[in-house]
Amino acid sequence: MMKTMSKRMTRYFGVGALSVIVSLMTIWAALAIYYSNLPGEYSRLGLATLMVLASLAAFIFLPRRRRTLVWFLVVFAGIVVWWTTIPASNTRHWEREVGREPYATIEGNSITIHDIRDFRYRTEKDFDAVYYDKTFDLTKLDSADLIAVYWMGDAIAHIMITFGFQGKDFITFSIETRKEQGEEYSTIKGFFKQYELIYVVGDERDLIRVRTDYRKPQEDVYLYRLRGGPKRVREVFMAYIRQINAMKQKAEWYNTLTTNCTTSIIGLMRITGGRVGYDWKVLLSGYTPLYAYEFGALDTRIPFEELRRRSYINPRAHAIGNDPEFSRKIREGLPLMDRTGRQQAEEVSRVLGLPYATKVQ
Numbered sequence: 001m002m003k004t005m006s007k008r009m010t011r012y013f014g015v016g017a018l019s020v021i022v023s024l025m026t027i028w029a030a031l032a033i034y035y036s037n038l039p040g041e042y043s044r045l046g047l048a049t050l051m052v053l054a055s056l057a058a059f060i061f062l063p064r065r066r067r068t069l070v071w072f073l074v075v076f077a078g079i080v081v082w083w084t085t086i087p088a089s090n091t092r093h094w095e096r097e098v099g100r101e102p103y104a105t106i107e108g109n110s111i112t113i114h115d116i117r118d119f120r121y122r123t124e125k126d127f128d129a130v131y132y133d134k135t136f137d138l139t140k141l142d143s144a145d146l147i148a149v150y151w152m153g154d155a156i157a158h159i160m161i162t163f164g165f166q167g168k169d170f171i172t173f174s175i176e177t178r179k180e181q182g183e184e185y186s187t188i189k190g191f192f193k194q195y196e197l198i199y200v201v202g203d204e205r206d207l208i209r210v211r212t213d214y215r216k217p218q219e220d221v222y223l224y225r226l227r228g229g230p231k232r233v234r235e236v237f238m239a240y241i242r243q244i245n246a247m248k249q250k251a252e253w254y255n256t257l258t259t260n261c262t263t264s265i266i267g268l269m270r271i272t273g274g275r276v277g278y279d280w281k282v283l284l285s286g287y288t289p290l291y292a293y294e295f296g297a298l299d300t301r302i303p304f305e306e307l308r309r310r311s312y313i314n315p316r317a318h319a320i321g322n323d324p325e326f327s328r329k330i331r332e333g334l335p336l337m338d339r340t341g342r343q344q345a346e347e348v349s350r351v352l353g354l355p356y357a358t359k360v361q
């Protein structure tokens with residue numbers, strides 16, 4: 001009796017679990033069809049609806065459920081294969097903010113980055129789209145900083161990385177969705193190849209001040225100082241350079257979960273040997289600074305809340321304004337990582353691939 005009950009419960013649980021999985025697969029397939037590149041919104045809606053209704057009817061009315069499941073999996077696999085072939089593009093009618101793809105030319109240690117963004121704002125949407133080219137000496141690259149931008153609570157943030165050249169020149173990489181004109185961002189659409197990916201390379205006066213001074217409501221920006229051995233910093237920087245050059249030649253898709261501003265940074269760190277793990281504090285991007293702090297990548301001499309308070313730069317950005325020395329002045333007095341202690345240095349390497357150095361080489 002007990003064995004019969006146990007088998008029956010196991011069977012019911014298995015059928016229930018399989019039903020949930022098939023339902024989720026059906027929903028994904030329907031959304032993939034609806035948000036695809038097939039022509040005509042109503043045609044896509046009709047095909048997506050047909051996918052749902054046909055799947056439901058097949059499992060309800062066809063007598064051989066196992067055979068039905070096999071055919072469902074065949075159809076689903078076909079949709080997945082077709083969906084993966086939808087190509088990204090660099091030639092669309094882009095919003096002005098993401099109108100140009102940056103790229104770089106390399107001659108030994110001289111890295112010239114083309115189309116660095118330095119917009120001159122009157123309001124967030126009213127600006128002069130200014131770009132410039134600049135050559136950087138790789139041998140002078142000695143720092144990397146993390147910028148976290150918040151606009152909807154503590155859990156979600158936009159993460160940017162800035163590279164510094166002996167405290168004089170700074171260049172920021174911001175991994176963003178590349179929206180078309182009139183297109184609005186949607187988290188759901190972000191799962192289904194609706195937005196290309198772009199690495200905006202910009203001047204901090206643009207990428208920070210548009211968030212602190214011109215967006216309404218303003219966003220909260222925190223700048224956390226990181227220090228590490230120049231060798232690894234340069235490796236990470238060159239990984240970014242190779243990536244923007246690759247994307248200039250072949251566009252890539254943004255994905256809400258797998259290819260966003262945080263996960264792309266993790267991928268670049270791994271390329272260069274940094275041992276960065278997928279932690280919930282990274283997947284919930286707003287907690288990335290806390291994750292870095294817990295592994296010693298930030299200044300741990302003070303509590304994290306104090307470090308966070310001191311790293312908040314909105315008032316300072318307002319005061320500095322469009323000063324040519326914006327990047328240098330925004331960092332004055334910001335906490336630096338305590339460089340004493342081998343264990344802490346090793347943790348820095350683990351988190352961000354920026355190994356500890358007792359002095360800048």
